[in-house]
Amino acid sequence: MMSEDVIEKMDKLKVKWVNLQFTDVVGILRQVTVSRRLLTHEAFENGLGKLDGSSVKGFTGIEESDLNLKPIKETFAVIPWLDGVGRMICAVYRGDARFPKDPRYAAEALDSMLKSNDLKAFVSPELEFFIFDKVTVAIDTWKQIVEISSSEGHWISSAPFNALKEGYYVTYPNDKFEKLKKSIGETLENFFGIAVEVFHHEVAGASQHEINFRGGDVTSTADAVQTVKYVVKAIASKEGYIATFMPKPLYGDNGSGMHVHVSIWRNGENLFYDPSDEYAGLSQYARYFIGGLIEHGRALSAIVSPTVNSYKRLVPGYEAPVYLVWSKANRSAAIRVPAYHKFNNNSKRIEYRPPDPTANPYLALSAIVLAGLDGVKKKIDPGDPVDENVYKMDPRRRKELGIKELPRSLDEALDELETDNEWLKPIYSNELIETYIELKREEVRKLQSYPSPVEIFTYINY
Missing domain, CATH: 3.10.20.70 (Glutamine synthetase, N-terminal domain)
Known part of the structure; x- marks a missing residue:
């Protein structure tokens, strides 16, 4: 153009x-x-x-x-x-x-590097978010008030409402925002050129939703993520609601993730596909890519799960991954190989499940691809797939299998990123990495200095 x-x-x-x-x-x-x-x-x-x-x-x-x-x-x-x-x-x-600290530059540089090697990444994120009727927050030295109103939530007085974890694929009137989501989808398609493929109510009862759209290379897909978030929040606000991509706004219900589907292509050939692989139709190239994600997953966490609140989502029991293992169709694994169509060249991909939508999409999508490519370069073996529910696995068995956990806090993830970031440096400048870590350390220090309401409730009588 x-x-x-x-x-x-x-x-x-x-x-x-x-x-x-x-x-x-x-x-x-x-x-x-x-x-x-x-x-x-x-x-x-x-x-x-x-x-x-x-x-x-x-x-x-x-x-x-x-x-x-x-x-x-x-x-x-x-x-x-x-x-x-x-x-x-x-x-x-x-x-x-x-x-050098423009995040879009990192995505552009990665796409250019891939192109110079006759490669192309195809990435496609699933964005989850909440729509609330009203959110009231007051923070002072002596007062902390948070009140979330949701006309779909189980704490309202009149039906219809959704119980905890009972929101998946519900219909109107339990899905109050069916019309609003249709408006969002049509706006994205008709005005912003984003091909929306699916939108639906997600698991959390109090108005959690998901929108999926056609992916592409890293840069254009990151552009699309920012556009989707912009449009969702704007249209919700125009209708008098609050849309949030915060990972864990509610205790006791599922949080919002941004599962990222990835495949690598060369001249129209999907390098992740191997029809002779009986387990998942997955190539050795793809297995090495998974190996890179497992190897660097703890450092990668600081970029794809980038807020203090992110780690309130990454706990067992809410369909959020905690363990760095891979599997076919197992949603307790950090890396899932979707098995809807086992032997299909076009759809063969891996799904990286730890990210959430507070991540900077330019940095998160490029970092996921870079971690995987480092696994390909170094031929990192991901180990055998784990097809059992890792949450329910005996801790001794997890230890025997050498299963690594994701960090339990943003501070821990930043520690990992400080010591494991060479795999980013073909694309990320030292200046970008250091600034990102510094900003996130400052965020952690600020939020950790505030006593939360639940802490006061728990400890006030000590």
Whole structure:
């Protein structure tokens, strides 16, 4: 697509303002709104110097704060809930060079590296989220109040409602948001070009949902994740609701994950597929890829499960993986080989289950692929598949099998990432890795300093 084509399209659609969007290091989507008049051919070529990097946590200091936003033409879309407003995702530049801490740059670099080796990653995430009627939060030195209202939740006084863990695939009226999800799907398809394939109610009773869309390479899929989150939250808000991708907002019910399906292709051939493999139709290449995920899974956790709250989801009993094992169709395993169609070249893939949707998708998707490729490069044996429920396995047997657990906290995961990150360095700069760890350490320190309501309830009488 040429810049002239986008300019012509904006004029035809009477776009007067454009939201230039980019993603910061921890994954927050940010934007600046500019006049359509500023989006000239030169702006597409050289970028717009509209970004103060020192005001974006983790980007730059005040002594080197001027950054450029270069719009990605292919991401242009009209925002249907705003008259005369479009949006484009941007690449971040410092002068004429890519800014090394722009997360999108990592995804682009990975796709380019794969292409130079005649390879292509196909990744497809499943995004889970909650829709609440109202969320009230008050935090002070002497007061902490959190109240979540859900008209689908079991704690409401009138039916219909959903019991804990009884929300999977429920229909209207138990699924109150069927119409809203349809609106989300149509908006994503008709205005943002995202091919939505499935949406449904998820397991958590109090209005947990899932949306699946057609995947692609790492960069375009990460763009799509940010767009889906943006649209879901915006449309929910317009209808008076709160959509959240927080992994574990409710005690006692399932949390929200972002399971990532991955396959690697060369010239139209799925390198993960081997019809002679009787267990799962899986190639040796794919097994080595799984080996890389297991080898680096504890460090990878800091990127794909990146919040303090993430580790409240990663506990036994809520369909969230805790153990770094692989299996066919076993949902207690961190790496699952979907077995809906065992011998199908096009659909053969692995599903990496630890991630959640608070992850920065540019970093998370690229890190998953890099961990797997390191396993291929080093021919890391993943061990035998584990087809039994690992949660119910005797601890001595888990120890005999050498089964590794995911970290139990973000701090522990960051410790792992600090000592195991060489596999990221073909793509990630040292500057990006160090900044990411520093920002996340600061997040942990801040949240750990607050006593939670449940701690006060438990310990106040000591």
